[in-house]
Amino acid sequence: MKKSKIWLSSPHLGGDEIDYVNSAFEENWVAPLGPNVAGFEKDIQHYLNTDNYIAALSSGTAALHLSLIMNNIGNDDFVICQSLTFSASANPIKYVGAKAIFIDSELDTWNMCPEALRNAIEFCIKKNKKLKAVICVHLYGMPAKLDEIRTICDEYNIILIEDSADALGSIFKNQKCGTFGDFGILSFNGNKIITTSGGGALICNSQKEQQKAVFYATQARDDAPHYQHSEIGYNYRLSNISAGIGRGQMKVLDKHISLRRKMNQFYQELFKDIEGITVFKEPNSDYFSNHWLSAILVDSTKTKNNLTREDIRLAFEEENIESRPLWKPMHLQPVFKDELYFGGSVAENLFRDGLCLPSGSNLTDEDRERITSVIQKLFN
Numbered sequence: 001m002k003k004s005k006i007w008l009s010s011p012h013l014g015g016d017e018i019d020y021v022n023s024a025f026e027e028n029w030v031a032p033l034g035p036n037v038a039g040f041e042k043d044i045q046h047y048l049n050t051d052n053y054i055a056a057l058s059s060g061t062a063a064l065h066l067s068l069i070m071n072n073i074g075n076d077d078f079v080i081c082q083s084l085t086f087s088a089s090a091n092p093i094k095y096v097g098a099k100a101i102f103i104d105s106e107l108d109t110w111n112m113c114p115e116a117l118r119n120a121i122e123f124c125i126k127k128n129k130k131l132k133a134v135i136c137v138h139l140y141g142m143p144a145k146l147d148e149i150r151t152i153c154d155e156y157n158i159i160l161i162e163d164s165a166d167a168l169g170s171i172f173k174n175q176k177c178g179t180f181g182d183f184g185i186l187s188f189n190g191n192k193i194i195t196t197s198g199g200g201a202l203i204c205n206s207q208k209e210q211q212k213a214v215f216y217a218t219q220a221r222d223d224a225p226h227y228q229h230s231e232i233g234y235n236y237r238l239s240n241i242s243a244g245i246g247r248g249q250m251k252v253l254d255k256h257i258s259l260r261r262k263m264n265q266f267y268q269e270l271f272k273d274i275e276g277i278t279v280f281k282e283p284n285s286d287y288f289s290n291h292w293l294s295a296i297l298v299d300s301t302k303t304k305n306n307l308t309r310e311d312i313r314l315a316f317e318e319e320n321i322e323s324r325p326l327w328k329p330m331h332l333q334p335v336f337k338d339e340l341y342f343g344g345s346v347a348e349n350l351f352r353d354g355l356c357l358p359s360g361s362n363l364t365d366e367d368r369e370r371i372t373s374v375i376q377k378l379f380n
């Protein structure tokens, strides 16, 4: 019999979600509007411990799209984006017709390299390109170098958008990720640290911006008894059913973070004496990652029998355990071949050597034993 699949990251329900969904049914709030939507937004705001305002949306991608629209970014504008990320970070740049400039990573956090960012901005100034925004990412939950990136954006007066889809609950210098930017985004997709089955949020600096985001997300209806439109709208609001799942999930978020951090500890322990493999962790105590995904780097010049990350991935696959290479950098993707790129080969090397491992908060001791035995078989 085939062993059950161990996923990289799968939905993990706490139990209270169904109560919020039931009350939506009972009160007939089966719509993209209702008490769960407002309640979920309050819960997130409270959790982030911030004066920022939250707009609950249908996805993280929608949140990024709206953040660009709200800054009037369009044709002939340029947006800088981290290259080592999921395509959803970059696609909205194309939705609005703008051009992307991709930036390499640095080795401490695997996120946007501040030095390459500065070079890209200087290039835009020299070439008279209309640079409008920077999208930084907190990959796998690891906070980016927010001090430097925020300072550079301020220095050049450029909007900072924080893609915090992976990093709900991550902290940089006592401040929660998602609250450093002019806008921040969250995702509640099925594989994220909490899920609404599909959903996202835009974190705004003012109530006015939050209201504008909701306006765009609900078809941009002007204030009139009939349907009147002065702007193009979108259907991007989160449903009251999904928001109900989210409210239940917020209650277990801290527990999920602590369990995911334990998975990271488990891998630190598992690989501690294995030559050529390092587990990705925080560079110092300024950084607190939710460790949404744990990942390793495999240096095949040092591993036993020169095992590569692909050898390890295949050994896991053999046992029905999911593992996955890091994101393939955007500047190497066929669809983005015409965009500019600044930096060296850090992201490319991370892609070559990096592997994400099962990291869910719902993994059991038995799952961990199966993972351990794959590694022991390979390396002992």
Ligand SMILES: *Cc1c(COP(=O)(O)O)cnc(C)c1O
Pocket (backbone or CB within 6 Å): 058, 059, 060, 061, 062, 085, 086, 088, 089, 137, 163, 165, 166, 186, 187, 188, 189, 199, 200
């Ligand atoms: C998941 C994810 C997104 C997109 O969020 P969706 O809710 O799936 O649209 C954006 N950026 C990153 C880094 C992600 O991991």
